[in-house]
Amino acid sequence: MENQKLYKGSLQTIILKLLEENDKMYGYEITQRTKEITNGELNITEGALYPALHKLEAEGTLEVEVVSIGNRMRKYYKLTEQGTKETANRLAEMKEFLKTMQHIVNPKLSLE
Amino acid sequence: MKLNTQQIQELYKFTRQHYVEHYDVQTELVDHLANDIEHIWENKPNLTFEQARDKSFKKFGVCGFMDIVDERTKALEKKYWKLVWQVFKQFFKLPQIIFTITLTIVLYQLFKAFPQKATFAIISAIILITIIIRLIFLQRQKRKRFSETNKKWLLEDSIYRLGNLLLFLNVFFQISILQTRNLESTTMLLVATFLYTTVILIVYITAFILPSKIENILENQHPEYNFVTNR
Numbered sequence: 001m002e003n004q005k006l007y008k009g010s011l012q013t014i015i016l017k018l019l020e021e022n023d024k025m026y027g028y029e030i031t032q033r034t035k036e037i038t039n040g041e042l043n044i045t046e047g048a049l050y051p052a053l054h055k056l057e058a059e060g061t062l063e064v065e066v067v068s069i070g071n072r073m074r075k076y077y078k079l080t081e082q083g084t085k086e087t088a089n090r091l092a093e094m095k096e097f098l099k100t101m102q103h104i105v106n107p108k109l110s111l112e
Numbered sequence: 113m114k115l116n117t118q119q120i121q122e123l124y125k126f127t128r129q130h131y132v133e134h135y136d137v138q139t140e141l142v143d144h145l146a147n148d149i150e151h152i153w154e155n156k157p158n159l160t161f162e163q164a165r166d167k168s169f170k171k172f173g174v175c176g177f178m179d180i181v182d183e184r185t186k187a188l189e190k191k192y193w194k195l196v197w198q199v200f201k202q203f204f205k206l207p208q209i210i211f212t213i214t215l216t217i218v219l220y221q222l223f224k225a226f227p228q229k230a231t232f233a234i235i236s237a238i239i240l241i242t243i244i245i246r247l248i249f250l251q252r253q254k255r256k257r258f259s260e261t262n263k264k265w266l267l268e269d270s271i272y273r274l275g276n277l278l279l280f281l282n283v284f285f286q287i288s289i290l291q292t293r294n295l296e297s298t299t300m301l302l303v304a305t306f307l308y309t310t311v312i313l314i315v316y317i318t319a320f321i322l323p324s325k326i327e328n329i330l331e332n333q334h335p336e337y338n339f340v341t342n343r
Contacts, residue, residue: 027140028147046144047173051183056230058187058194066139066335071117073336 024078191336192270
């Protein structure tokens with residue numbers, strides 16, 4: 001889908017926002033939750049999700065925890081202290097961005 | 113329907129067959145595939161394990177797991193150099209700073225007392241030989257560890273490769289071994305001394321300190337490590 005490209009640049013912010021609301025999450029859960037919230041409109045691909053998670057982890061924004069789930073291990077991601085601050089910044093940037101886009105896409109509405 | 117232990121092991125094998133060498137990456141992908149297979153079975157319970165697995169794998173795209181492995185390797189390389197930086201900073205605090213200052217003074221005196229060209233070349237050669245000997249030794253150690261555990265870890269790879277240090281120092285060695293001029297000014301000599309001190313510290317950290325702490329580092333950085341070693 002063409003509009004997936006529009007979401008691509010916001011992937012990290014989407015992940016951070018989800019983790020802000022849900023203490024800890026694992027990769028598959030993130031893909032499913034996003035589908036659920038957006039009614040299937042946004043489909044985070046596996047090939048994009050994990051690199052983004054690993055990058056955020058290497059930067060110190062996320063930390064990981066491994067939990068044994070029956071016969072397999074599950075890797076959970078959660079925000080670090082630095083990550084919580086980062087999330088607030090990214091969300092503020094995102095709001096600014098949406099506002100700017102609104103001016104461009106719908107100038108009449110933004111005059112109000 | 114939940115996956116049984118044998119099917120989980122099959123998934124580990126499947127990731128290995130698709131060029132995922134490292135246990136930490138395998139573990140995350142196995143859980144992902146397992147979740148997806150169980151989800152697929154909810155809607156299509158008639159599919160066999162292999163059919164559901166292949167259906168799930170297709171979602172990773174034409175490159176399969178390759179992009180994930182590449183990005184993970186890059187991320188951990190970054191983490192490795194962060195560790196080096198952390199230890200490096202310690203050499204400028206007490207008591208290690210005494211070692212750093214002594215090293216700087218000794219190097220400066222050596223450069224002043226002996227013909228510079230030869231001194232640069234000899235010290236660089238000693239550093240280079242030390243790196244090569246350590247690399248050979250560490251490669252042996254790595255093989256031994258793998259034969260005992262049958263598992264590879266990404267960060268372990270970086271530690272045993274010294275984070276590709278030789279590649280980074282390539283230019284340094286070329287200049288210092290092949291250079292033909294003496295450094296006239298004290299400032300330039302001081303710059304050279306600081307450069308040598310930095311290189312020696314980095315070699316000491318990557319080739320000696322980090323490999324000696326490998327167990328600790330893996331325990332801290334790879335949470336899966338504690339599970340498989342039952343610590």
